[in-house]
Amino acid sequence: MNEHSAMIIEDNEDLAIIFAEALQAAGFDTGIIQDGSTALTRLKSCVPHIIILDLHLPHVSGEEILKQIRTDERLAQTRVIIATADPRMADMLKDQADLVLLKPISFGQLRDLAGRLSPQPA
Numbered sequence: 001m002n003e004h005s006a007m008i009i010e011d012n013e014d015l016a017i018i019f020a021e022a023l024q025a026a027g028f029d030t031g032i033i034q035d036g037s038t039a040l041t042r043l044k045s046c047v048p049h050i051i052i053l054d055l056h057l058p059h060v061s062g063e064e065i066l067k068q069i070r071t072d073e074r075l076a077q078t079r080v081i082i083a084t085a086d087p088r089m090a091d092m093l094k095d096q097a098d099l100v101l102l103k104p105i106s107f108g109q110l111r112d113l114a115g116r117l118s119p120q121p122a
Helices: 013-025 038-043 062-071 087-096 107-119
Strands: 005-009 027-034 049-053 079-084 099-102
Touching: 005 013, 005 038, 005 087, 013 049, 013 107, 027 038, 038 062, 049 062, 049 107, 062 079, 062 087, 079 087, 079 107, 087 099, 099 107
Parallel strands: 005 027, 005 049, 049 079, 079 099
Antiparallel strands: none
16 A cells, blocks of 8 residues: 555445545545454555444454554554544544544535545655
């Protein structure tokens, strides 16, 4: 993944597509992963600029993925946006994420936020 890459870890296919289109509109190359174990495997070999992370995923929870991201030095500069419908979990994890968005999340909201988090040209 390049410096303008985004990984969307979301098991709801419709939401993942909306998130991908919003990030693409903000200039990111995107990839969608729909389960936690696949996400952890992929994160061993790539360093995305932004990760959109759902908390309730099959196989490995978003909370566990966030913990792995935050302990991996390679991912120290990766921005993590939690996207969840669970306000209690969002509040509990807000200090570990760069942003927390409560679902439903609009296309425009995510596009604009991603644009602000995009790496600035050197």
